[in-house]
Amino acid sequence: MRWREAANKIATVYFWAIGILIICILAWFLARILGAGLPHLSWKFVTGMPQELTAGGGVGPHLFNSFYILVLSMLFSAPIGIGAGIYLTVYAKKNRFTELVRISVEVLSSVPSIVFGLFGALLFVNWMGLKFSILGGAATLALLNLPILVRVTEESLSSVPSAYWSASLALGSTRWQGIRNVLIPAALPGLITGITLVAGRALGETAVLIYTAGTSVSRFFPDFNPLAMGETLAVHLWYVGSTSLAPDAAEIAEGSAALLIIVVLLFNLLIALPSRLLQKKLSGDK
């Protein structure tokens, strides 16, 4: 009897310790990245041009490219991803085709990003002749976003109470009217959260972009030409972290990492969290 209770106590202590350990690892991660990187962040660093051989280079074009590629890739993937998500929630019957689409999404979301990178290098860079370009990178990144977007759409649409949908149809709306006027507005908070998380993840993606968007930037800044090379911030971080010749490569890497983390955190905190809270309120969480 004694022993059982002692074991129970030990287990409780152990589980608490693990929980605290996990939080500590994350806190330490953030502290370490921000602590090492923040001192290097300055206006000049965030907006300046990069230097290959001398110290004092900035990451302005990389930051710009990151967002440019992100926006383009979302433009490519969001309509298709959301469309397929709507199909799966609203139209899909239980048949072979639906099953095929579901398996495709599942497989697509498990494909390693480097494989997407090679596929993009083959399809967009070589065959379509886009060379290493912002457009090629964005198109490849869109493939990576696609399955997550489908999933996010499906999840947020199916969390809408089915009574809304029945009511809309019962009142004589067409399916499309029901989707546009009832389902999508009601699912919007979840949809926005999901899309933000996808965007945050796409922003840090590297393996997909090295051999599709390239590892150097245009001489002009800002350069909106979608056929220009488009090294993003994350790719730049990898490049300076492993191969750069600049004497201050370590500082640039740490500064870029801090900048990247800040942007990802902002995405999470500014957009995802409030909308999650909103969703909680709307759904009357107990």
Added chain:
Amino acid sequence: MSNMMQAKATLRAAETGRENAGKWSRRQKRKDDAMRRVFVGSSILVTLIIFSLIAFVGYQGLLTFKDVTPGEFFLSTDWSPTAQEPKFGAFAFLYSTILLTLLSVVFAVPIALSGAVFMAKIAPKWMRELLRPAADLFVGIPSVVYGLIGLTVIIPFLADVFGGIGYGILPASIILAVMILPTILSISEDTLRALPKRLEEASMALGATRWQTIWRVLLPSATSGIMTAVVLGMGRAIGETMAVFMVIGNSPKIPSSLLDSTTVLTTAIVKDMANTFYGTTWNNALYLMALLLLVVSLSLIIVIRVFSKRSETK
């Protein structure tokens, strides 16, 4: 708040309905059909993408076997693509990939499972609300940043403690373990939480302590969900590229120890891709490695399907 939302949606539905009392007009019908086609089209496109991915990468990869025998590629450890007589033996990459994946899963699973049990059954509400977003954040951190931490913190530390350069499978598996931790944790937690309440109540009513309930009742009944979580984490570890690239050392050989420089499939692709031209055997060999990665992730999906089927039939 939720009532308002509902009322609003009902109102919207009502308005939609009033516009076309009774039947759909021909224009509405046409638009509805068009939009349905758009949605079906999107779904077909998603399916097409995965099939063309498999076809293109597969075709390009299999071209390797025109010049290299499967025996050489899979069994030889001689990777010297620039030699006079180029050799394309990828066994070392395969070996390291498997070793690295297993090791990182071994590191991650105990912590992730304990974390999942803690979050699902022990943690008070405020702690859970702290841990959930924390786990989400872990996932959101870009892999290059993990790599940089490995490069600037873990490698110097390992070099200090064990001597040598510190690069190799050990630092890579530590980094990967941290990266797959949230995946395994959150899926296992969901599974534990979804278990029927009566299991726990019955166990407690029989006089079991909380620990006995967790160990003898909850964890065994959650096995299939936990296996799914572990397999997903494994898939993530196999496919991870950038973080591993920065800490593994990248020599194309079988490592003599866990702290010896080596190369895995993903990093071999990243490292060599820049030096090759489209259409060469070397380039094709890299596509063959990508095909292997693709095949592995496909088979993991099948494994997961089998697990979830099994839990359905239970």
